[in-house]
Amino acid sequence: QQCCGRQHFQWISSRTARSEEDRDTLWDAWGSWSECSRTCGGGASYSLRRCLSSNCNTSNVTFIVCDCPVDSGDFRAQQCSAHADVRYQGQFHEWLPVYNDPDNPCALKCKAKGSGLLMELAPKVLDGTRCYTESLDMCISGMCQIVGCDHELGSAVKEDNCGVCGGDGSSCRLVRGHYKSQHASGKTEDTVVVIPFKSRHVRLILKGPDHLYVESKTLQGVKGQCILDQSGQYQLENTTLDYQKLSDKEVLRIPGPLGADFTIQVSGPDSIIQYIFYQPIVHRWRETDFFPCSVTCGGGYQLTSAECFDLRSGRVVVDQYCHYYPENSKPKPKLQECNMEPCLASDGYKQIMPYDLYHPLPQWESSPWTACSTSCGGGIQTRSVSCVEEDMQGTVIATDEWKCLYAPKMAILQPCNAFDCPTWMAQEWSPCTVTCGQGLRYRVVLCIDHRGLHAGGCNPTAKPHIKEECLVTVPCYKAIDTLPVEAKPPWHKQAIALDEETVVTEEPE
Known part of the structure; x- marks a missing residue:
């Protein structure tokens, strides 16, 4: 187990030095730091000084946080459990800590397990005990003292929502x-x-x-x-x-x-x-080293680039992962001169690409977008992007990508057809085709697209049925064909025609 160390502080081990304040107020130098109040998990250490006159108005003790990353358990719970061998009201108890007391967070209040007994077992918790469970603030001499995320007493530095101490929330x-x-x-x-x-x-x-x-x-x-x-x-x-x-x-x-x-x-x-x-944001841009110089002699240039880095796996991934986060901005390439030495006459010129005002720089070139992967509901289109340049005869040829990194590379993916797919919409059922007994009722089912228009493209197997049987709970005293004309709804004639057909279709004519 790693032992706790006192981190983030400069230690004073002798009384040989006295500050301006010490001399002005006639204080002696601070003494050495005491042992940490905890062996691990966060505690406090103090130093004392002696007043050399009768006019000392400031404190003679100062505290610092002594902390290490090892988690040694709940300090307040350990202090409560230490009273398990002491009788209270004539019997022993297993004591559990009471947290976040708004009135006195630095008193040791504990409750007996299995009963409603609550006791203040000590007026002060040990130095280094957290005041509240969700805070770094700690109790020193019975008083709650502010502790920043930098583990400094009195510090107001806090973690941002990303967990970065003193961060700006950009991660x-x-x-x-x-x-x-x-x-x-x-x-x-x-x-x-x-x-x-x-x-x-x-x-x-x-x-x-x-x-x-x-x-x-x-x-x-x-x-x-x-x-x-x-x-x-x-x-x-x-x-x-x-x-x-x-x-x-x-x-x-x-x-x-x-x-x-x-x-x-x-x-x-x-x-x-x-x-x-x-x-x-687990995918971050990371600047690369400079690429090889554009020439071997006679003066050229070289560029840096940026690669998308996965913080979890520690590997470089494709750029699209970093483009996913709007907060991520890709660093611009840096340009510097290189190989400025003159080319030796005996070797001749070794320029790889003699760029000048009359010779265009390499540039990105893209192919047309492919068809969308889906007709609706959101798909993807792709294209290829490559770096090209003109040779001395004016022919466009492919070249190394690093030569084009002075300009942003065009996207190779883009979303398409993001609108919703057509869906079936069923309207209200018609009245039953009879006024008594068993009959039929119908409804209109339409295929509606994202614009709210009746269109095609819906899945035919998912289409809701357009007719069903219905039962009117009124006894029939006459044959259906002798019913009064006014009692027959508009769908009656169509229902009779459908019943007479040998092959029944789903939609009325």
């Missing part, structure tokens, strides 16, 4: 949305959203009869599952899930960062799920 993006569960035939669950690894501040609210559950998948492909059946805290892939099951809704909070990709699913029909979280 992640806010994702919010809502989902209505619609279970298809044979399916028992719906996928609401996939929340990527390292996401933070996840909050989901489900309203309706559905139930939430979570599946995880690590970068190595290891899968896990968490069924949320009652209110409480759950652990999945070293991530704490705070779940509340209320009478009319379910609430899931995950502070993060997530230890894997989490897939949120629901089981049950007809619910609305709202979600919000901060997703890390």
Whole structure:
């Protein structure tokens, strides 16, 4: 186990130096730092100084945070459990910590497990105990002191929503949305959203009869599952899930960062799920080194480029991954001169490409877009993009891509036909064709496109039926053909004609 060290600080180990303040107020130099109040997991250390006069108005003690990344458990819970061998009201108890006391967060208040007994077991918690569970602020001498994310006492530096200390929020993006569960035939669950690894501040609210559950998948492909059946805290892939099951809704909070990709699913029909979280931008542009010089002598130029880098896998990926994030801006290539030495007469000129005012620079050239991959519902078109240049005879030929990187490369993918596919729309049923007994009723079913117009293109196998039997719960005392004319609805004649046909069609003539 790694031992705690005192990080981020410059230590004072002697009384040989005195600051201007020390001399002005007649304070002695600060003494050496005390041992950390904890062996690991975050604590406090103090230093003392001696007043050399009767006019010392400032404190003679100062504190710093001594911290390390090792998690050694809940410090407040350890202090409560230390009282398990002391009798209270004549018996021993297993004490559990009481957190986030708004009146006195630095008192050691504990509750007895299995009973309603709540006691203040000590007026002050040990130095280095967190004031609140969701804060870095810590108790020093019974007082709550501000601690920044840089682990400095009195520091106001905070983490941004991406988890970066003092960050500006540019390394992640806010994702919010809502989902209505619609279970298809044979399916028992719906996928609401996939929340990527390292996401933070996840909050989901489900309203309706559905139930939430979570599946995880690590970068190595290891899968896990968490069924949320009652209110409480759950652990999945070293991530704490705070779940509340209320009478009319379910609430899931995950502070993060997530230890894997989490897939949120629901089981049950007809619910609305709202979600919000901060997703890390895992694909970033990374500037490359300079490419080879355009000439071997006589003065040329060389360029840098930018490649899309996957922070999770540590590998370079295609540029489209970085283009996915609007927050990502590709660095512009840098240009510098190179190989400025004159070419030796004995060797002749070794210029690879003698660019000048009369010779055009290489440029990107694209092929036409392919046909869209789908006719509706959102598809993709592709094209090829290559770097070309003119040779000395004016013939356009393909060349190395780095020569064109002074200009942005054209996209090779674009969305197309993003409009919704046509769907069937059924109108209201007609009245029954009879006024008593069993008859037929009809409706009009239209194929409606994204413009609201009647068009083709709907799936014929999914077309709703246009006629069905109907029953009028009125006894028939006369034959149908002797009914009064005024009692026969407009569909009656067509229904009779349909019944007489040997092959019954679905639509009335």
